[in-house]
Amino acid sequence: MSDSTAPTVIEVTGADPYAITVGRGLIASIDAHLPPTVAKMLVVHAPPLAPVAERLREQLAGRIEVLLAEVPDAEGAKRVEVAAFCWQIMGQTDFTRTDAVLGLGGGATTDLAGFVAATWLRGIPLIQVPTTVLGMVDAAVGGKTGINTAEGKNLVGAFYAPKAVIVDLDLLDGLPQNEILAGFAEVVKAGFIADPVILDLLEADVTIATDPTTPVFRELIERSIRVKAHVVSDDFTEQGLREILNYGHTLGHAIEHAERYRWRHGAAISIGMVFAAELSHLAGSLPADAVDRTRRILASLTLPTGYPLGRWKTLLATMQRDKKARAGMLRFIILDGIGRPRVLNGTDESMLFAAYQEVGE
Known part of the structure; x- marks a missing residue:
């Protein structure tokens, strides 16, 4: 620290x-x-x-x-x-x-x-x-x-x-608490893709962890920055490793677009991470308890974990235009366990919809 x-x-x-x-x-x-x-x-x-x-x-x-x-x-x-x-x-x-x-x-x-x-x-x-x-x-x-x-x-x-x-x-100083909590979606992402200590610190006491006056808050900020600094040092233009930073972002960006950018980025990415965790579980890569842990940590930050089921077709169409797609093929970052991200290519739409049903409200 x-x-x-x-x-x-x-x-x-x-x-x-x-x-x-x-x-x-x-x-x-x-x-x-x-x-x-x-x-x-x-x-x-x-x-x-x-x-x-x-x-x-x-x-x-x-x-x-x-x-x-x-x-x-x-x-x-x-x-x-x-x-x-x-x-x-x-x-x-x-x-x-x-x-x-x-x-x-x-x-x-x-x-x-x-x-x-x-x-x-x-x-x-x-x-x-x-x-x-x-x-x-x-x-x-x-x-x-x-x-x-x-x-x-x-x-x-x-x-x-x-x-x-x-x-x-x-x-x-003076930043509304809901703005701080929304920003913590990216802190959680860093924990799931690379630094599980971040998750442990949030689970130990979320109130202390999200209080900007505490040493724990500063440690979380620095740990998250170190994760990103390490990744972008290795892959500045997203030719490989940097793609892991998109965990939760493919669906999250589609939700932001659907909401005409009136949602906070962190709220949309929160739902995107739940979707990515569910997709990881359906792919046989992530145990159910890790999916539950994702929901629990995000909920402790008062971030949303669900989105209307009827919006799927609109979201899918937006994702297919996403800059992370390749030749019309959707790409998602999933987890082979906490701290072990990888790319999932060409996923069948039925599997994507099955994962979204776990998110749908």
Whole structure:
């Protein structure tokens, strides 16, 4: 478990290495994480983060010209019109390849900021400062950037590594508990695919585990980040190992699309993980008690574990357009036991429906 005051540095290795720094009070020294060539920086933020963005501008005044781009909250930010708004600001202020974009917010904001940085002049420096649990353990780490279209989630995007990720736990202060719990779906995923200690800590005392002021909370954040950092260091562009991070996401993304992105990502992924566990069980890979454990842990976080049975055909059609499919063939990450994920290819639709019936309400 980390020292409660000292920052923890988690390295992402590979062709474009960078550091993820976890701690408290980190945003006060943000300039130490900026490339020395940066003269201008666009801070992309959701409306609730306006005071923090303004504080950053004041803090960096005199060294860097900071421009603010306030974008819609949550998935409403991940639209091409919003990206174009950011590009317009950068074009009108003559952003060059040595200037930077900083994503300040939850997963949708960091996804958008990353896409904007990746596409402006074919790539300029990117700093991610996630302000939600989801952003800290998943969206801001790994270099996946993207926006949504009417046809599906994250269908337009780029793999683009940031220069640094700053995980300042102080930024979680005041975040509603339901937002924290929704973000824990990705923490649970990390536990099931790679680090069972995460599951043990959640089961020991879920109240302490989800309290941002406790050492256990910080340990869970760091463990989850380490899981993702290890995977993306080995496979940045999702040619192999990185696919395990999609556990629960194929159905989860279809649910988000069906709900027109009004659901929290974690709620949809929670149902997706129950479906993946049921599919694993039907494939003979996962015992029933592990499926029960999945439901129990997610329910303890007040996350949903079921979805209307009558929505199956719509969800199936969306999944067939999912970017994880290959030549129309659906691919799912299932478990051969806790901590042992693998790809399941070309599953018969009757088997998929049988697994969904266990989820259907």
